[in-house]
Amino acid sequence: MFLSNYLLDAIAFTSFEQCQPLNRRFDNISRSPGIYAIRHKTEGLLYIGKAQNLRSRFSGGHKAFLWAWLDKYRDEDVRIAVQAISHWENPGLLLELGRC
Template sequence: MTDSQQQAREILDRLVFTNFDLCLEIDRAFNKLPRAPGIYAIRHRTDGLLYLGKTNDLSTRFNGGHKAFTWAWLDLYAPSDVRIAIERLDRWGKPGLLLELEAILLRATEPPYNVKIPMER
């Protein structure tokens, strides 16, 4: 297992297995999201992982709109049943790592609201 694969496994465990009640509640301002790079998971209370993504700025990513929320509401999910789990990646260093980690995580999980899953190189 490569270092990136090991890091991805650790991140996935934290994103998916963190108690739902400890994930960030959604509000219109997304005030609780840090202005930092990271991998994030949009989770449903009972349906689990809905969407997984990466961004250079978690706060800006959500304040600019996010298609997974629109889709979830179209599917009639109650807003109180959807939360965000985040893993800040400013401690991981290497710039290209964010993209590599996202690809590994998407291949491993195939969340229903991710449209395109990066292919193995």
């Protein structure tokens, strides 16, 4: 199994309780590259994605789309799981994730 598949499985199956609360400042999200999963308390996995800069993904143009979509949920019912990946530690993994 590729490491990217392992990471995707791990983040996709992270329990709601293990995820971080989301806030609209996104100051609790790393600036590093990585993958993320948006999870709802009862509906489960809502979205999984990847970004070169995790915080910029949410505070940039993706923010308007994300919050328009998430506004139908109560803030306390939505959390995020993040797996930062250092380009310097594993550049091949970032390329591998690009093919997923």
